[in-house]
Amino acid sequence: VIAYKFLRSGGTSAFTAFRWPLPADGPGAWVEAPVAACRSGIHACRPADLPVWAGRRLYEIELDGEIVEERTKVVASRGRLLRRIAAWEDDVRDAYTRMCADRAHDLARELPAWDATIERLAAYGPALIGYMAARIAEERGGPAAYAAERAHQAVWLTDRLT
Amino acid sequence: MAEHLSCQEVVELVTGYFEETLDADTLSLFEEHLNFCDGCEAYLDQMRATIAVVGRVDDDVPDDARARLLTAFRQWRGT
Numbered sequence: 434v435i436a437y438k439f440l441r442s443g444g445t446s447a448f449t450a451f452r453w454p455l456p457a458d459g460p461g462a463w464v465e466a467p468v469a470a471c472r473s474g475i476h477a478c479r480p481a482d483l484p485v486w487a488g489r490r491l492y493e494i495e496l497d498g499e500i501v502e503e504r505t506k507v508v509a510s511r512g513r514l515l516r517r518i519a520a521w522e523d524d525v526r527d528a529y530t531r532m533c534a535d536r537a538h539d540l541a542r543e544l545p546a547w548d549a550t551i552e553r554l555a556a557y558g559p560a561l562i563g564y565m566a567a568r569i570a571e572e573r574g575g576p577a578a579y580a581a582e583r584a585h586q587a588v589w590l591t592d593r594l595t
Numbered sequence: 596m597a598e599h600l601s602c603q604e605v606v607e608l609v610t611g612y613f614e615e616t617l618d619a620d621t622l623s624l625f626e627e628h629l630n631f632c633d634g635c636e637a638y639l640d641q642m643r644a645t646i647a648v649v650g651r652v653d654d655d656v657p658d659d660a661r662a663r664l665l666t667a668f669r670q671w672r673g674t
Contacts, residue, residue, distance in 0.1 A: 447626075447629075447630065448626055448629070469619075470619040470622075470623065471619050471622040471623050471626065472615075472619070472622075485627050485630070486627075486630055487630070487631075488630065503619075503623065504620070504623065505623060505627060506623070557631075557633060560630050560631035561631040561632065561633075563631070564599070564631045567599075568599070576597075576598060579598055579599075580598065583598075
């Protein structure tokens, strides 16, 4: 199974600080861990999960062994990084941040208190402004609008990264 | 189930996060929030630093004092 994984700049996981074997001339080494959602195992994104976990660097990852699908992630017992997706850092990250900010402005046209925060929050990068755009959608249309905005973000990213 | 947590909810769940008592769904929501919220991530770092410095309080609190403290904490959390 091919999925995606965000890492910090140094190649470490955001929450465990595990240092991943990075791909060089070929894939990185396999990493193995028993599956337990959020506790153990190789955690990765499906395309629909990309907005939720947006981070500094993005890699394509191959998953194998036991694979469990969760609400916003997939967890496997084996995984190895196949390649760094340079487009994320080259221009997609900034373009996505701008797209989310513009969407947030559109959604907040009748919500001036929300609108006033958007540009300041966009400076923190894609994860926060993506969330804020979805929250503003939710403020107008409830949880379904939140989910729809997240889905829109996922399609936008998938079209450019996968 | 909510699709996301607020900063206040994250703060209320911090003890469970450190004690690894959050269920998988709540833990996922907790980490999703940390992924976009630098403020809560900084708060978590401060809590980690505090725990590292202070460590665990010796378990020599009298029973009546422990009961009063627990009651006070529960009332505070409910406000």
